Amino acid sequence: MKNRRSLLLSAGALLIASGVPSFAQQDMTRDEYIGAVSARYVDKSPEMTYSKRYALREAATRISRVIPEATLIERRNHAVISIPEKTFFEFPEVSLRPDAVAVLTEVARILHDRKSIGLEVMAHYHSDGRASHAMVESGRRAVAIQAALLSRKVPERRVLASGLGEAWPTDANTTIQGRERNRRIDFVIRNEF
Template structure:
């Protein structure tokens, strides 16, 4: 762990102890901790999350999820994200769902979203799994969804970058075609970057061929949370 990260974590824990006490922190849920610590340490927490998210240390996705509103408003957002994360896990058990800060990291591996070999065409199974997520996304219209496409290291980096861009775009196009607002989505292809497993084995390469979502509050959700917090 980097020295700056250790310092940041110590700062967060110190702040948490000052305002809530060690035992009290242990007995709170994620939302409550986010509200209490976020009020004074949101910026620090966001930096830690942004630098250390996931096995691959995904800088791009971490930068999106690392932003923290903090305070009571952050707790309101966190509560909504807790509920959405649970619903995603129920709808698609094969997905990797992780609550990060005030957002959600969703990883769809080949077991959930497959593409035809060397193509960006979604398989029938992939479409069926994305269909399971649509009701959840519809229930939370005030969220933004950043889609990242990844590949393994087989082939040239340039080829894989283009392919990952096309695959992320295919996921967006499918979801938009099912009625979700296009304005909610942004797509990025990252190719062979940020592997979450070794590329030296077939199993590892399969894990690296994936799509990741960063689900965050849009401006309306933030404003509504701030209004609710001010009551």
């Protein structure tokens, strides 16, 4: 297993490794970005088989039901579950909340049931401060969730972690509520990468 430092570095360098340009160079929506980052993991065939599509949809639905605050967005070759950060973390802490551990145990069980499904944890942060701080904090949260899943015997190749910092806000950062909505976790679920 990789050590924590290399996990943080790999989470921070994910965009460079994926060939996706920096956020400053992009002019795309959040969903387009998720598609661009996840494109390297998506089944390259024109159509997924019915059984693969069913397994993906079934796993995404089961995971979204475990997390009441989650929003499920289904795409052709993947699904995105957007979750408020407060579900897993007490701001500004990086350690998982006790109730979040139970949620991640259930997510791990679902991943064990569906061996063809992979998950990428994409953590987002607000832009109240330095961009580098937001990138590091979001990376630490993504790695904490990844580590919790790995400790529940989910194979490392099936769980990736990405800290995206302040790049994709869903609300204005001018209010406390807006910053809270921007601190979120996205689970991108796709057939194994």
